[in-house]
Amino acid sequence: MLRMRRTVAMAAVAALAFSGFVGAQEGPVLIGASIPLTGGVAMFGQHSRWGAELAIAEANAKGGVLGRKLEMDFQDNRCNPAEAVKSVTQMLAEKKYVAIFDGLCSSAALAIMPLVERAGIPFVVANASATSIAERSGVGGNKWTFKVNPTDGSMLDALVTWLDKDGKAGSIAFLGEDTDFGRAGSSGLEAALKKRNRKLATVDFFQKGTADFTPLFTKIKAQKPGLLALYAVDADFQNAIRQWYSMGGGVPLTGRVLVDQVPKEIMDSGFLDGTTSVQPYDPSVDTPGNRAFVEAFKKLHNVPPILVSFESYEATKVLIDAIRRAGSANPAAIRDALATTKLPSMLGTTIEFDEHNLAHNNAIILTIKGGKVLVLGMSKT
Amino acid sequence: MDLSFCLQLLLNGIVIGVIYALVAMGLSLIFGVLEIVNFAHGEFYMLGAMLAYFLTMNAGLGYWATILVVTAVAVGLGYVLYEALLGSLQGEGFERSILLTLGLSMVLQNGAVFVFTTTPKMMQTRYSYSNVSLGDLRVPVMRLLALGLGLLAFGALYLILYRTRVGKAMRGVAQNRDAALMVGIDPRAVSRLAVAIGVGLSGLAGAALAPVYAVHPLMGFSFVFKAFAIIIIGGLGNVAGAAIAAVGLGVLESFVGGFFPLVMVDALAFTSMIAILLLRPQGLFGRGVRV
Numbered sequence: 001m002l003r004m005r006r007t008v009a010m011a012a013v014a015a016l017a018f019s020g021f022v023g024a025q026e027g028p029v030l031i032g033a034s035i036p037l038t039g040g041v042a043m044f045g046q047h048s049r050w051g052a053e054l055a056i057a058e059a060n061a062k063g064g065v066l067g068r069k070l071e072m073d074f075q076d077n078r079c080n081p082a083e084a085v086k087s088v089t090q091m092l093a094e095k096k097y098v099a100i101f102d103g104l105c106s107s108a109a110l111a112i113m114p115l116v117e118r119a120g121i122p123f124v125v126a127n128a129s130a131t132s133i134a135e136r137s138g139v140g141g142n143k144w145t146f147k148v149n150p151t152d153g154s155m156l157d158a159l160v161t162w163l164d165k166d167g168k169a170g171s172i173a174f175l176g177e178d179t180d181f182g183r184a185g186s187s188g189l190e191a192a193l194k195k196r197n198r199k200l201a202t203v204d205f206f207q208k209g210t211a212d213f214t215p216l217f218t219k220i221k222a223q224k225p226g227l228l229a230l231y232a233v234d235a236d237f238q239n240a241i242r243q244w245y246s247m248g249g250g251v252p253l254t255g256r257v258l259v260d261q262v263p264k265e266i267m268d269s270g271f272l273d274g275t276t277s278v279q280p281y282d283p284s285v286d287t288p289g290n291r292a293f294v295e296a297f298k299k300l301h302n303v304p305p306i307l308v309s310f311e312s313y314e315a316t317k318v319l320i321d322a323i324r325r326a327g328s329a330n331p332a333a334i335r336d337a338l339a340t341t342k343l344p345s346m347l348g349t350t351i352e353f354d355e356h357n358l359a360h361n362n363a364i365i366l367t368i369k370g371g372k373v374l375v376l377g378m379s380k381t
Numbered sequence: 382m383d384l385s386f387c388l389q390l391l392l393n394g395i396v397i398g399v400i401y402a403l404v405a406m407g408l409s410l411i412f413g414v415l416e417i418v419n420f421a422h423g424e425f426y427m428l429g430a431m432l433a434y435f436l437t438m439n440a441g442l443g444y445w446a447t448i449l450v451v452t453a454v455a456v457g458l459g460y461v462l463y464e465a466l467l468g469s470l471q472g473e474g475f476e477r478s479i480l481l482t483l484g485l486s487m488v489l490q491n492g493a494v495f496v497f498t499t500t501p502k503m504m505q506t507r508y509s510y511s512n513v514s515l516g517d518l519r520v521p522v523m524r525l526l527a528l529g530l531g532l533l534a535f536g537a538l539y540l541i542l543y544r545t546r547v548g549k550a551m552r553g554v555a556q557n558r559d560a561a562l563m564v565g566i567d568p569r570a571v572s573r574l575a576v577a578i579g580v581g582l583s584g585l586a587g588a589a590l591a592p593v594y595a596v597h598p599l600m601g602f603s604f605v606f607k608a609f610a611i612i613i614i615g616g617l618g619n620v621a622g623a624a625i626a627a628v629g630l631g632v633l634e635s636f637v638g639g640f641f642p643l644v645m646v647d648a649l650a651f652t653s654m655i656a657i658l659l660l661r662p663q664g665l666f667g668r669g670v671r672v
Contacts, residue, residue, distance in 0.1 A: 038491070040599055042499035178644055206643045209603045211594045214393040215638025215646065222386045235501035238595035242503065246512055246521035263503050265510055 028071040029064070029329055031319065032091035033101040034112060039078035040208050041105065041234050044308045048104055048127060049074055050301055051312030054293075055320065065323045072101065072316070079104065081111035088112050092119045098329045099124060099319055102312065106130035106180035113137075116144045121331045122322075122338055124148060126315030127308050129155070129280075130184040138356035146338045146357045148315040149280050152181075152188040154381035155256075155363040159278035160192035162365050162376065163254065168227060168276070169193060171201045172254065173220055175240075176231030178205040185231035185256060201225045210236060213243045221250055227276075229255030237261060245271055252276070259366050259373045260306060268371045275368040276376070281310040281347070282364045284375060289346035310346070318343055318351055318359075347378065385517035390639040391632060396524045398631020399531035400590060402624040404604050405611040406538060407582035413555045413618030414575035416475070417467060420482040422608065423601025424489035425580045429455055429587020430596045431497060434504045437591075444506045448530065448588050455584020459577035467576055468569065493598035501595035509592055527589040534582055535624050541578070542620065551575055555618060610650040614657050616667025626665060 033052065036045040056070050064070050075087035084103055091097050092115060099122040103109030109128035113136060116123040123145045125133055131153035137145040163169040174189055176182030186203055193199055202223055204216060220228060228251045232240045237258050244253075245266050257277035259267075266272065283294050283304045293313060297305040305313070319334075321343050326333035343351045347362040354360065362378040408422045433451050436442040442450065466485065470478050503509075508522040542548035553561040554571045562568055587601075594600065611630060615622030630650055638646045657664060 038494055038499070042494065043501065046499065204643055207647045209599070210643070210647075211600070211603065212393075212397050214397070215390060215635045216643045218386065218389045218393060218635075219639045222383060235595040235597050235600070238501045238503055242595075243521075245510065246519070246524075248512070248519055263505075265505065269510070 028069040029066060029323060030097050031070070031072045031099050031101050031316075032088070032097035033072050033074045034077045034084050034087040034091070034108065035074060035102050035104045036079040036108075037074060037076040039076075039080065040236075041079045043234055044127070044306075045076075045079075045104060047306050047309040048102060048312040050297065051305065051309035051314075052101065052126075052316040054296060054300065054309075055313045055316035058296075059317075059320045065320060066327070066329060070320065070323075073097070077103065077105075077108050079108060081107045084108035084111045085115065088115050092116075092121065097121065098323065098331060099334055101316070101319065102126045103128050104308070106133065106184060109133055110136075110180060113142050113145050117142045120144065122146065122319075122335045124315050124319045124338070126312045128181075130180045131188060132180075132184070134356045134358035137358065138354070141356070143357070144335055146318075146353055146359075148318050148351065148359045148361075149311045150361055150363055150381035151358065152184040152256075153191060154360070155278045155280065156185070156188040157192040157195070158363045158379035158381060159254065159276070159365060160189070160196065161379070162278075163227070163276060164196055168254075169196065169198055171226035172229050173202040173204075173223060173225035173227070173251070174200050174229045174231070174255070175204045175206070175216065175220065176229075176255075177208050177233070177236060179208060181233070182231045185229070189229055189255070200229075206232075206236070208236060211239055213240050214247065217244055217247050221247065225251055227252050227254045229253075230257050231255055233258065238263070241266060245269075258306075259368060260304070267368070267373075270371045272368045273370065275366075277366045279307050279364050279366060280361065281307040282366055282373070282375060283310075284373065285347060285364060285378075287346055287348055289344075293346060314345060314351070314361075349380065386639070387636075389518050390635045392518060392520055394632030394635030395628060396520065396528050396631070397635065398628030399528050399535075400586070400593075401604075401607060401611055401631055402627035403527075403531045403534060403582060403586035403589065405608040405615070405623040405627045406535065406620050407579035407586075408605070408608050409612045409615065409618060409620045409623040410538070410551075410575050410582075411579040412612065413620065414551055415467065415470075415572050416618075417470065417478040418475075418482065418609075419579070420479065420605070421486040421489060422482075422579070422583055423603075423605025424486050424493075425455060425458065425583040425601070426587040426590075426604055427493060427596075427598060427601035428458075428489065429584030430504075430591040430594075430600060431493060431587070431598075432584075433588035433591040434502050434596045437504055437506065438502075444508075444526075444592075448585065451588035452581050452585045455587075456577045456581035458584070459580030460573060462580060463573045463576040468573070490598055490602070497598060499597060499599070501597040504591040504596060506592050521593070523592040527593055530585065530589045534585060538578070538582070538620060547571075547574065607650050610654040612664075613654050614650075614665055616664025619664065619666050622664060622666030 035048050077084035103112050104127045106128040109125050125147040129152045131151040174186050176185045252274035254276045322337040326337040345351050351359045360381050363381045365376040367376045411419050429451050433447050436447045511522040512519045550566045550571050554568045611627045612623045615626030634646045
């Protein structure tokens with residue numbers, strides 16, 4: 001009698017455990033994302049989310065992966081490394097995510113890297129551009145981090161090649177935000193110029209959230225450099241570009257100028273003609289994939305995608321492809337599948353990771369002429 | 382050293398200093414009369430800028446009408462703020478006022494993120510892209526208008542405080558609340574007015590600066606901390622001291638930014654504040670008497 005009771009109890013426990021297991025298998029495949037949803041670059045976080053959600057929606061419309069739906073949970077990191085660590089630690093403790101996505105800001109992504117390495121879970125970087133992320137990944141480093149977008153170093157090398165061709169790389173002043181993003185821009189530009197036996201004319205950094213750039217622009221105008229490399233995003237970029245305009249400019253801009261976010265009045269005036277910028281993306285890139293992406297994005301959000309939306313969209317597709325090819329939700333299998341990625345990019349290349357888990361997509365060289373943004377060309381990073 | 386370079390820095394510094402003063406004077410007035418440090422002050426500046434943006438860009442209101450409407454709404458908001466929240470704090474702990482205004486700041490900031498999203502907006506007016514040039518010197522028209530509004534606000538506040546009975550009552554309440562009550566001044570009415578003027582100045586600053594800086598929900602945050610440093614440097618609760626300290630800091634920041642790395646500028650307000658606290662704890666213009 002006692003044995004029978006024990007057998008029934010064990011069968012019940014086994015049935016419950018099994019039903020739980022089946023339930024887990026039938027639930028969605030979960031990806032955890034840590035991006036800034038509030039704070040100074042929340043607009044970028046919003047676009048990153050929209051891009052990733054579009055890729056997820058498209059995958060789910062085709063039946064999801066592994067016979068299950070895909071879902072991405074978004075946690076706020078405020079573009080702050082401490083908040084990024086907090087949000088990812090919390091997600092890792094829940095043990096329900098198959099991969100961690102983005103970070104968005106370089107400082108946040110760099111802070112997340114040791115956590116995913118300890119937990120043994122893939123981390124797909126979509127937007128953070130610091131060269132050090134790739135330097136610390138893959139061979140001899142963090143084997144769980146995969147960087148889909150190009151590094152600042154490789155993009156700026158492509159830009160300087162372009163500028164040098166036109167004899168414009170001789171005297172460049174640098175102005176960037178005092179973050180890993182801005183610092184990576186300065187060191188990337190410095191390295192690209194050094195290869196050509198040149199150096200930056202001046203280097204200046206500003207705190208994120210700086211509203212007034214007039215003292216700095218007064219100084220830069222007095223120094224009369226040949227070009228001014230600008231590394232600013234979001235409200236800082238808007239303030240900087242408007243104040244640069246009201247001070248009369250006088251020095252053509254270069255670097256990572258967000259040409260798609262310049263106020264229309266300034267763009268139309270032709271004031272920024274002569275600007276040469278490098279970006280990982282531009283909505284005007286004329287490929288069938290990009291046209292479809294821009295259309296789908298606009299339909300959902302009534303605004304065109306920006307580079308962050310594109311990078312998150314394409315990086316999410318890379319991750320989905322890896323989960324599909326891994327044939328399981330096991331993080332190690334997904335990591336191995338990521339390492340062998342061969343996925344066509346909307347920019348015309350094939351996304352493949354090198355030994356540092358870095359993909360080498362095209363960089364877009366843009367210029368402004370007659371108040372219009374023109375794609376000068378694409379350069380492999 | 383190029384003279385026009387220095388003059389441009391001086392001009393930039395005066396303009397930014399008066400802009401700081403617009404925000405700092407209201408903060409100083411509220412502290413002077415109520416002894417409340419209003420951590421939500423920057424959010425009223427942000428709301429003023431947001432409202433100005435929507436009145437101009439969506440409702441098609443002109444610049445001057447927008448300035449008037451925003452200031453009037455901010456004054457009304459100040460009354461509501463006092464009646465709904467700050468009035469109940471009178472005589473209560475200092476810590477409670479800090480927690481309350483800090484909480485209010487978070488609610489307003491995140492509420493604005495929810496309603497307006499974080500996308501920075503640029504308010505356009507007829508003069509948004511116009512400049513006044515004098516030789517090599519250039520000043521955008523919108524900055525000159527903000528400068529004029531700042532000076533006007535300072536003049537008006539000075540006249541109210543020193544040339545009217547209401548102003549005398551405010552100074553009386555600020556100096557000794559109980560004594561003011563004994564001579565027939567209603568401290569509650571005076572406090573209500575002080576909060577209304579303080580928040581009104583903040584709203585005016587937001588409306589005046591909306592065409593100058595990008596408008597977004599986090600724009601008040603950086604300004605208010607600088608304003609705290611300014612009112613401590615000028616002497617807590619001393620409105621004229623705050624205005625002078627603001628202009629001084631603006632000019633100093635401009636010259637430091639012009640000759641040294643810009644990152645040093647952000648530390649300037651706080652290192653000056655620490656130095657003042659060590660050398661002259663009552664502030665540069667503090668005489669132990671507020672407002």
